[in-house]
Amino acid sequence: RRVSKEGNMAYWLFKSEPSTWSWDDQVAKGKAGEEWDGVRNYQARNFMREMKVGDLGFFYHSQTEKAVVGIVEVCAEAHPDLGVLQIDAHMDLRKAYEGFHWSHASVMDNVIRDCPGVSKLVQVGIRDVGTAELKRARESEGRIETHFDHDWNHALKQGTTFSSLCARAIDSLPDNVYITVDIDGLDPSLCPHTGTPVPGGLTFPQATELLLT
Numbered sequence: 734r735r736v737s738k739e740g741n742m743a744y745w746l747f748k749s750e751p752s753t754w755s756w757d758d759q760v761a762k763g764k765a766g767e768e769w770d771g772v773r774n775y776q777a778r779n780f781m782r783e784m785k786v787g788d789l790g791f792f793y794h795s796q797t798e799k800a801v802v803g804i805v806e807v808c809a810e811a812h813p814d815l816g817v818l819q820i821d822a823h824m825d826l827r828k829a830y831e832g833f834h835w836s837h838a839s840v841m842d843n844v845i846r847d848c849p850g851v852s853k854l855v856q857v858g859i860r861d862v863g864t865a866e867l868k869r870a871r872e873s874e875g876r877i878e879t880h881f882d883h884d885w886n887h888a889l890k891q892g893t894t895f896s897s898l899c900a901r902a903i904d905s906l907p908d909n910v911y912i913t914v915d916i917d918g919l920d921p922s923l924c925p926h927t928g929t930p931v932p933g934g935l936t937f938p939q940a941t942e943l944l945l946t
Contacts, residue, residue: 745790770849816906820918826866
């Protein structure tokens with residue numbers, strides 16, 4: 734955290750698990766440095782947003798060593814988080830489908846694994862899932878937020894407005910959002926020739942309202 738007076742150079746504590754990113758890994762990057770991504774702790778994320786080029790920090794090994802092993806210098810300021818809004822009938826969190834890692838059923842698995850800059854994935858319209866996908870979402874520490882179609886329908890029957898459901902989903906996303914829409918996220922009566930139809934889904938006005946929220 735910042736320990737100097739406002740306007741002066743600040744000093745920080747950078748904690749890293751050596752099995753993930755060690756001091757040796759950092760040194761190997763030289764003066765060019767390495768982007769630190771995948772930060773999930775909100776307080777740590779906010780501290781990183783305060784960092785300025787030239788600030789110094791202690792590089793701390795967590796886990797078993799629990800010691801300061803070096804000093805680093807901030808060489809770039811924080812980049813904005815990116816969120817993904819996914820309208821879909823499926824979670825698309827399979828590690829592979831019929832042995833194919835880049836399958837349409839694995840798109841979001843690839844995003845979560847290979848794009849650490851994506852801090853939040855919000856899924857809407859989901860109604861066809863696998864147990865492994867549910868487990869992946871539960872173990873994401875809040876990075877994946879799934880809104881199931883049957884839950885929204887139940888809430889609507891209980892008097893919840895659709896606009897409030899949309900707001901609840903959108904509120905957890907950062908300012909910068911990539912939107913992906915699979916046609917099967919809509920009611921299949923609107924798109925009868927989709928290859929993977931699933932009963933339920935959003936109406937066209939509902940999908941439009943969600944995108945305008």
